[in-house]
Structures are given as structure tokens and as C-alpha cells.
Amino acid sequence: MEDMVIIGAGITGCSIARELSRYDLNITVVEKEEDVACGTSKANSAIVHAGFDAATGTWKAKLNVEGNKLYPALCEELDVPLVMNGSLVVAVTEEEEKALEELLERGKINGVKYLSIIGKDELHAMEPNLSPNARAALNAPTGGLVCPYELTIALAENANQNGVKFLLNAPVIDIEVLEDSSFLVKTPKGSIRSKYVINAAGLFADEISKMAGAEEYSITPRKGEYLIFDKHFGNLVSKAIFPTPTKISKGILVCPTVDGNIFIGPNSNNIEDKNDTSVNPPGIKEIIEGGKKLVPDLPLKNIITSFAGLRAVSNTNDFIIEASKKVRGFINVGGIQSPGLTSAPAIAIMVREILQEQGVTLKEKPDFIPQRPKKVRFRELDNKERSKLIEQNPAFGHVICRCETVTEAEIIDAIKRPVGARSIDAVKRRTRAGMGRCQGGFCSPRVLEIIARELGIDPLEITKKGPDSNMLVARIKEFLQVEGGDNIDN
Amino acid sequence: MVTILITKNLVVIGGGPAGLAAAIEAKKNGVDDVLLVERDSGLGGILQQCIHNGFGLHVFNEELTGPEYADRFITELEQMGIEVLLDTMIIELTRDKKIIAVNREKGLMQIQANAIILAMGCRERTRGAINIPGYRPAGIYTAGTAQRFVNIEGYMPGKEIVILGSGDIGLIMARRFTLEGAKVKCVAEILPYSNGLTRNIVQCLEDYNIPLLLSHTVVDIHGRYRVEGVTIAEVDGDLKPIHSTEKYIPCDTLLLSVGLIPENELSKMADIQIDNLTSGPVVNQRMETTIPGIFACGNVVHVHDLVDFVTMEAQLAGKGAVDYLGEKEPTTNNISVIPGEGVGYVVPQLIDADKILNKKQNFFLRCRAPMEKARLLVESDKGPIRSKVLRHIRPSEMINIEIKKEELAGKDIQSLKISLQEEGVIEGD
Numbered sequence: 001m002e003d004m005v006i007i008g009a010g011i012t013g014c015s016i017a018r019e020l021s022r023y024d025l026n027i028t029v030v031e032k033e034e035d036v037a038c039g040t041s042k043a044n045s046a047i048v049h050a051g052f053d054a055a056t057g058t059w060k061a062k063l064n065v066e067g068n069k070l071y072p073a074l075c076e077e078l079d080v081p082l083v084m085n086g087s088l089v090v091a092v093t094e095e096e097e098k099a100l101e102e103l104l105e106r107g108k109i110n111g112v113k114y115l116s117i118i119g120k121d122e123l124h125a126m127e128p129n130l131s132p133n134a135r136a137a138l139n140a141p142t143g144g145l146v147c148p149y150e151l152t153i154a155l156a157e158n159a160n161q162n163g164v165k166f167l168l169n170a171p172v173i174d175i176e177v178l179e180d181s182s183f184l185v186k187t188p189k190g191s192i193r194s195k196y197v198i199n200a201a202g203l204f205a206d207e208i209s210k211m212a213g214a215e216e217y218s219i220t221p222r223k224g225e226y227l228i229f230d231k232h233f234g235n236l237v238s239k240a241i242f243p244t245p246t247k248i249s250k251g252i253l254v255c256p257t258v259d260g261n262i263f264i265g266p267n268s269n270n271i272e273d274k275n276d277t278s279v280n281p282p283g284i285k286e287i288i289e290g291g292k293k294l295v296p297d298l299p300l301k302n303i304i305t306s307f308a309g310l311r312a313v314s315n316t317n318d319f320i321i322e323a324s325k326k327v328r329g330f331i332n333v334g335g336i337q338s339p340g341l342t343s344a345p346a347i348a349i350m351v352r353e354i355l356q357e358q359g360v361t362l363k364e365k366p367d368f369i370p371q372r373p374k375k376v377r378f379r380e381l382d383n384k385e386r387s388k389l390i391e392q393n394p395a396f397g398h399v400i401c402r403c404e405t406v407t408e409a410e411i412i413d414a415i416k417r418p419v420g421a422r423s424i425d426a427v428k429r430r431t432r433a434g435m436g437r438c439q440g441g442f443c444s445p446r447v448l449e450i451i452a453r454e455l456g457i458d459p460l461e462i463t464k465k466g467p468d469s470n471m472l473v474a475r476i477k478e479f480l481q482v483e484g485g486d487n488i489d490n
Numbered sequence: 491m492v493t494i495l496i497t498k499n500l501v502v503i504g505g506g507p508a509g510l511a512a513a514i515e516a517k518k519n520g521v522d523d524v525l526l527v528e529r530d531s532g533l534g535g536i537l538q539q540c541i542h543n544g545f546g547l548h549v550f551n552e553e554l555t556g557p558e559y560a561d562r563f564i565t566e567l568e569q570m571g572i573e574v575l576l577d578t579m580i581i582e583l584t585r586d587k588k589i590i591a592v593n594r595e596k597g598l599m600q601i602q603a604n605a606i607i608l609a610m611g612c613r614e615r616t617r618g619a620i621n622i623p624g625y626r627p628a629g630i631y632t633a634g635t636a637q638r639f640v641n642i643e644g645y646m647p648g649k650e651i652v653i654l655g656s657g658d659i660g661l662i663m664a665r666r667f668t669l670e671g672a673k674v675k676c677v678a679e680i681l682p683y684s685n686g687l688t689r690n691i692v693q694c695l696e697d698y699n700i701p702l703l704l705s706h707t708v709v710d711i712h713g714r715y716r717v718e719g720v721t722i723a724e725v726d727g728d729l730k731p732i733h734s735t736e737k738y739i740p741c742d743t744l745l746l747s748v749g750l751i752p753e754n755e756l757s758k759m760a761d762i763q764i765d766n767l768t769s770g771p772v773v774n775q776r777m778e779t780t781i782p783g784i785f786a787c788g789n790v791v792h793v794h795d796l797v798d799f800v801t802m803e804a805q806l807a808g809k810g811a812v813d814y815l816g817e818k819e820p821t822t823n824n825i826s827v828i829p830g831e832g833v834g835y836v837v838p839q840l841i842d843a844d845k846i847l848n849k850k851q852n853f854f855l856r857c858r859a860p861m862e863k864a865r866l867l868v869e870s871d872k873g874p875i876r877s878k879v880l881r882h883i884r885p886s887e888m889i890n891i892e893i894k895k896e897e898l899a900g901k902d903i904q905s906l907k908i909s910l911q912e913e914g915v916i917e918g919d
Binding site: 227228232275277278279280281283284301302303304305306307383384386387390391394395397398399402403405437438439440441442444445449459460463464465466467468469470471472473474475476477478479480 | 493529577579581590592593594595596597598600613614616617618619621623624625626627628632634635638639640642643644645646647648649670671672709710711714715716731742755758
């Protein structure tokens with residue numbers, strides 16, 4: 001029997017798993033997708049928020065500010081790139097300029113440090129590509145950037161090193177409460193008995209809570225669409241540039257990523273289908289118009305890809321982090337929308353404290369390893385370091401992804417690491433192979449070949465992102481044999 | 491480990507048709523110390539996956555397949571003993587011609603060259619670049635990636651296929667998929683005319699009854715994990731989809747053949763000036779970029795329709811590099827070539843009239859839109875040079891104009907403008 005089953009391997013579930021892996025507990029993370037970070041955690045604005053935005057007194061506000069403070073040490077420990085380059089909230093009208101004052105006050109009450117309002121000249125000196133209409137900004141130096149899937153993967157890897165098991169491709173279909181008040185968490189890949197269940201199922205947390213007979217709440221998917229530009233234009237802005245926020249959303253931003261691209265987005269539309277991550281023309285139009293209000297000259301001919309993510313918005317409009325009063329041992333961690341990424345490290349600690357209150361004995365493991373296995377990013381090294389690496393392992397001398405300079409050794413490592421990559425997209429998230437301007441045109445056949453070789457499986461089995469997403473459908477000539485050689489169907 | 495230091499008279503970057511011809515030409519004309527660097531495991535570039543025929547009509551007067559065409563050059567290169575580094579990626583290039591290359595065996599190499607020829611070719615425009623909405627499932631491939639899967643790896647990436655864009659690789663793949671027993675449902679082209687060569691429309695689509703839907707585009711991609719279908723729609727005169735014409739087509743694969751982009755990451759690293767119209771380096775009469783001693787040829791300069799023209803351009807670059815290595819006087823690039831009305835781009839963009847090779851200068855250009863009858867005008871700031879009527883011109887077919895050296899040299903010409911003016915077609919004209 002497990003001590004803990006964590007449902008959902010997004011940033012929340014993996015943060016909790018990693019936090020709990022410090023203690024002598026048997027833990028399994030159950031995830032419906034083929035990899036960690038496949039839901040909201042892979043498609044969001046990738047910002048470590050300062051914390052001035054959330055309404056004072058909410059869990060969002062409290063955990064944002066606490067989470068923000070935990071980020072530098074966490075990212076250092078897990079070798080995850082973090083840039084604390086600050087955020088700007090830009091006002092383009094007099095009315096918005098007044099709203100900045102409110103934001104500043106709220107930020108101060110929330111406990112955000114070093115906030116200030118800067119005038120037009122200082123703002124334009126800081127960000128020369130901003131619209132001439134930009135008249136003032138709230139400057140939040142404690143804002144930052146992080147790659148959300150890289151952090152989630154790092155947390156999962158480290159949790160796995162410390163004994164946490166990951167059951168992937170395993171959607172939870174039922175949760176039974178047994179006589180001894182333990183749980184039986186049922187998936188098509190088998191059932192797991194556990195003393196506690198932590199519900200970090202993101203968009204589906206409401207359904208999981210209902211399944212266990214715990215408190216009922218609702219999660220509404222709120223879609224945000226994004227466009228990403230070629231790295232060549234990476235200097236368009238140097239910080240996350242927010243418009244002055246509305247009641248519903250922080251608005252459409254123009255923002256750098258930790259990897260040197262610029263994105264615009266997200267818009268914010270409530271939808272019904274929790275699986276609908278499609279990008280639509282009205283959305284693209286909306287984010288381009290929104291982005292142009294901040295930076296009029298967007299390099300629209302150099303868009304490399306678009307994507308959409310779904311925020312998991314609860315009916316309380318705040319995070320729901322609590323032990324169920326109805327079902328003993330069931331902990332809800334739902335409604336984790338923005339600033340969920342920033343809050344994740346603080347949420348993990350809060351869940352640990354809830355478990356302690358529930359009577360879980362937490363005995364620290366003497367052999368806890370705080371660092372994940374060393375990860376090489378060839379493109380970021382100097383030539384001396386590169387030489388040394390190739391001498392140790394010639395596969396570092398074989399560049400597979402040209403756009404992002406990713407070597408064969410890094411791809412093999414992504415497959416062999418804890419919670420290793422099994423698909424083209426999983427390799428992409430771990431190495432950036434295929435994330436550049438050619439979007440995998442050149443490297444995807446090579447990556448496919450490497451995965452097949454390393455795992456000893458048929459290339460026909462290799463998927464883009466898990467079951468039913470096979471890259472290839474047959475060997476050549478197979479269609480002809482089936483049709484008896486009478487091949488050309490006119 | 492110390493980085494290996496190498497000095498070379500000439501380094502050619504890229505072992506496709508352009509790089510091969512350029513290296514051979516330079517060696518033939520007396521450069522002994524030539525090194526060709528290729529990132530793939532073999533020479534020939536994209537030709538190796540172009541197993542259809544139609545290559546070589548201009549250069550060899552016969553129809554060859556891609557690998558056959560490449561093989562002629564590879565054999566010659568080997569016989570000449572030109573040094574080749576395979577599986578080698580160049581990760582840095584500076585304007586003073588310092589190269590950092592990397593491979594498995596030698597590790598990191600620093601190569602100092604006296605002259606460099608860039609022949610990196612091009613890449614395919616992707617879904618992101620044209621902003622097709624919808625989901626992001628498996629089953630969306632650029633035509634060239636699909637071609638590699640089928641012709642090199644021996645796998646079929648799909649069985650029921652819709653092709654967006656009528657570029658030549660897409661047309662070729664329509665036929666290839668059909669011959670393999672897959673069903674190509676249609677080719678949708680957003681423009682009112684095709685982007686491929688006429689012969690490919692006939693031989694790859696019409697011969698197999700594959701519909702070519704002009705003024706149509708893909709407005710939605712369906713399927714979360716693997717493509718399940720696409721929605722196509724007709725577009726209006728501003729290329730905006732017309733909602734009422736939307737039509738769902740079930741398929742498991744969407745192939746994109748929506749254009750090629752010269753691959754100039756290294757050129758940009760070396761501060762070489764890029765022409766916004768071609769997306770390739772600005773070059774002069776001998777294919778020299780704005781950095782003296784760095785040359786460029788083939789699809790890295792502008793996207794060609796026929797490999798034969800790539801070869802010829804590469805030979806010019808090879809000769810140009812030879813001249814550069816032997817000369818004392820720098821080039822002056824005194825004439826700038828301007829694309830006028832109706833012209834999409836012109837290559838070369840600069841001319842040093844005194845250094846025109848072969849006593850003639852070829853200009854390659856594309857029209858902006860198809861014209862049934864057009865007047866081509868070549869004018870300098872000193873007066874008209876050439877006027878000529880062209881028929882049935884389209885953007886997909888490159889126009890080649892030859893001007894004699896004496897028409898340009900010694901006349902103190904500053905600029906040259908090439909334009910295409912549509913002329914009315916009179917009955918019986």
C-alpha cells in the first residue's frame with residue numbers, strides 16, 4: 001500500500017511529489033498523459049509573477065508572494081534556468097495610469113518588494129520598442145521567467161530519484177474508499193491502494209474530487225492563445241510587458257522566454273471542452289491586436305509557432321487547497337490557475353503542512369538527493385567546455401537539431417533520465433530539439449530514429465505525444481501489398 | 491583537450507548541389523587547398539531524397555534522378571581528391587572567416603579560411619510561419635520531411651493526405667504517395683495560380699486525377715493526437731477565407747508545401763547583409779557577399795526551381811573565389827541592381843562591371859504575379875539597355891536575362907533597374 005497517490009503530474013503534482021520525496025513515504029504519481037507537464041503546465045506565460053496582481057487576502061496572493069521567494073533556491077538546486085529580470089505593467093491611457101497606483105498599493109499590501117511607478121522617459125529608455133502611447137509603468141523587479149515544463153520535468157526527475165514512482169498513460173477512472181478508509185485509485189494500467197490521495201488533476205480536479213465523493217466544485221477551462229517569434233527577434237523587449245490588467249485577466253503581454261524567444265498572448269476565453277487546445281483565427285487576431293498596443297512593430301512574418309493553453313479556473317476564483325471534510329485522507333489542490341506556476345513551491349509546502357495536520361508522520365530521509373542528474377545544454381557552453389565533453393562522449397559532437405544546436409548525447413540523455421522521454425514532444429521539451437525556426441522539419445526523423453534505437457522499439461511505434469499520435473503509419477509498399485498490387489486508385 | 495586548428499585556402503559550407511559544384515570549380519581553377527564541410531552523413535544534400543527524375547536537362551542534356559545527378563558531382567569531387575568532412579556541423583562563422591566546426595571524431599575544430607563559399611541551402615516554411623489554426627497533432631509534415639521518411643527511411647507518414655501549397659516538393663510527393671498506395675485527396679493553393687512548375691502540375695497531379703484547388707486554404711486542423719481531418723475554404727481576393735465555402739475533409743496527414751526559406755543563420759552570424767526580398771545574402775557578379783572573400787550560391791542565396799541553375803551559379807561562385815584568392819585589388823561593386831515594377835527580386839544585387847566573369851552577366855529574377863505578356867526592361871541610370879517581350883511568366887518560374895560585359899563596363903553606370911510591365915494581349919498577337 002502506498003502512503004500517497006498524487007493525481008496529476010503537472011507543476012502542482014510534481015512540486016508536491018518532490019517536496020514529499022524528502023520524507024520516508026511511498027508515493028506514486030498517476031498521470032493520464034504520456035509525460036509529465038502535458039496540460040496547463042506546458043502552455044502558459046512562463047512567468048514568475050511578483051505578486052501584485054492577485055486580490056489581497058486570497059490564497060493566490062499569499063502563495064504567489066511566498067512561491068516567488070522560493071524560486072531562486074529551487075531553480076538553483078534543480079538546475080533549471082531562471083531569469084529574474086523583472087516585469088512591467090504598462091499604462092497607455094490616463095485612466096490606466098491611475099490604475100497603476102491601485103496595483104502598486106495592492107502589491108505593497110500583498111508583500112511584494114521593490115515596486116515602483118516609473119515615468120515615460122525611464123520606461124522608454126528601458127524598453128525602446130514600446131508604443132509611444134506607453135506613458136508610465138509599474139516596475140516589479142522581482143518578476144521573472146522560467147520554463148514551466150522544464151521545471152515540472154526537473155521536479156519529476158528529482159522526485160523519481162528520491163523514490164517517487166510515476167504511472168503515466170494512466171487516467172484515473174474511479175476512486176473507491178475502502179473499509180479501512182484507504183483508497184483504491186483505479187486506472188486502465190492497474191489499481192493502486194493508498195492511505196492518502198492528493199488531487200492535483202488540474203482541469204479535471206473537479207471530476208476527481210467528485211469521483212472520490214469529496215467536496216464538489218467546478219473547474220472551467222479558460223483558454224489562452226499564444227504566438228511565438230523567431231529567436232532572431234529576442235531583443236524586442238527585455239522584460240515581461242503586461243498591459244494594465246482587467247478584472248478577468250492580466251491581459252495580452254509581450255514577453256521574452258527564458259530560452260530567448262518572444263511570445264505574445266494570452267487572450268482569455270471561457271470554453272466548455274477541457275481538451276480544446278486548438279488555436280483559432282479570432283484568437284490569433286485578438287492577441288496580435290493586444291500585443292500591438294504595447295509593441296506596435298511586432299515581427300509578424302517571423303512567427304514560428306502558435307499554441308493554446310487552458311487555465312483551470314475554479315468557481316471560487318481562488319485556489320482550493322484543503323483536506324476534504326467529507327472524505328478523510330483526500331486532499332484537494334484544485335483551481336490552480338495563474339499564478340499557479342509561481343505559487344507551486346509554496347503550494348507544495350502548504351500541502352505538506354496539511355498532511356501533518358492530518359496526522360501523517362513525516363520522517364526525513366537521510367539519503368534525500370536535492371539535485372537532479374546533471375543536464376548538459378551544449379548550446380550554452382563555451383568552446384572549451386564543448387571540446388572537453390566531446391572528448392568524454394563523442395555523441396556530443398553530433399548536432400541533431402540545427403536550429404537549437406542540440407546534440408545526440410543530449411537526446412539520448414533525455415530518454416535515459418529518470419521519467420525519461422518516450423515521444424518526439426517529450427524529447428523536445430527536455431532538449432529543445434524541434435523548438436527552433438524549422439519546427440523539427442530536419443531533426444524529427446533523426447530524433448525518431450534515436451528514440452527507436454535507444455528504446456529498442458520499431459519506428460512505427462514512436463509517437464509525437466503518446467498513444468494514438470504515431471508519427472508513421474506503415475512501411476513503404478505495405479499499402480500496395482494489402483491492395484493486391486492493384487495500387488493506383490484513380 | 492585543445493581545439494584542433496586548421497588553415498584552409500577555401501572552405502565550402504554545405505555538400506549539396508551548390509557546394510559540390512563550387513568546390514569542384516574552385517579546385518579545377520587552381521585552388522589546391524579546398525575543404526568541403528557537410529552536416530549530413532553523406533554528400534548530395536536534398537538531391538539524395540529526390541528519387542524522381544527531371545534533373546540535369548540543362549547541365550547534362552539528359553534526365554537524371556536526384557541521386558544520379560548528385561553522384562556525377564560526388565564522383566568528380568572524389569577523383570579530384572577534394573577533402574570532405576561529413577557529419578560536421580559549423581556552429582560559428584565570423585566575418586574574418588574563422589569557422590568553428592564540430593563532429594564526433596575530431597571534436598571541435600577551428601578553421602581559418604582565406605575564402606569561404608556558403609552553400610547551406612534552404613529549409614521549408616512551417617505551419618507556424620503561415621499560422622494555420624487548429625490542434626497540433628501528429629500527422630502534420632512539411633513535404634520535404636515526408637519525402638525523407640518515404641524515400642530515405644522507408645516509412646509512410648500517412649495514408650489519406652491533404653496537401654496545402656502547390657510548391658514543387660508537394661506536387662512530387664502527391665505522386666509519390668499515390669504510387670505508394672496512399673490517397674491524396676487534394677492540393678489546396680491559397681493563390682489563384684500554382685507555385686509549382688507546370689510540368690509537375692501535369693505529371694504529378696493531372697496524370698493521377700488529384701484535384702488542385704486554387705484560391706483555397708486550410709482553415710482548421712482537427713484531431714488532438716493524430717490528424718483526423720482538415721477544414722478547407724475558398725479565399726477571396728484578399729486571401730481571406732470565405733466562411734460559407736468551408737468543407738471538412740477527413741484525412742490522417744496534412745502535408746505542407748508552402749515555400750522555402752534560405753538558411754542564413756551562419757551568414758547573419760558573420761554580419762553578411764541579407765536581402766529582404768530573397769532572404770539570402772546580397773551578392774555581386776561573382777556571387778561574393780558583402781563580406782569580401784565570403785561567397786554564396788544555390789538556395790542559400792535565393793530559392794531556385796531547377797538544380798541545373800544552382801550548379802551554374804555555384805560554378806560562378808567557385809570561379810569568383812579563385813579570382814578573389816589571386817587578386818590584389820579589392821572589388822568595388824559600383825553598380826547596384828534594383829528590382830523595378832513587377833519584379834519580386836533580382837540576383838545579383840551588386841555588380842563590379844570590370845570583374846564580370848565569362849564576358850557576360852546573368853540576372854535571375856522572378857515576377858511578382860503571373861502575366862500572359864510582359865515587357866522586360868533593363869535600364870541603367872545612363873539609359874536603356876534591353877527591352878524584350880516575355881510570355882506566360884509566373885512567379886514559380888525564374889527568369890534569366892543575360893547582359894554582355896561591354897554593355898555594363900566602362901560606362902560609369904551607378905545603378906541598373908530591371909522591371910516587368912504587363913502588356914495587353916491582342917487577339918492573334
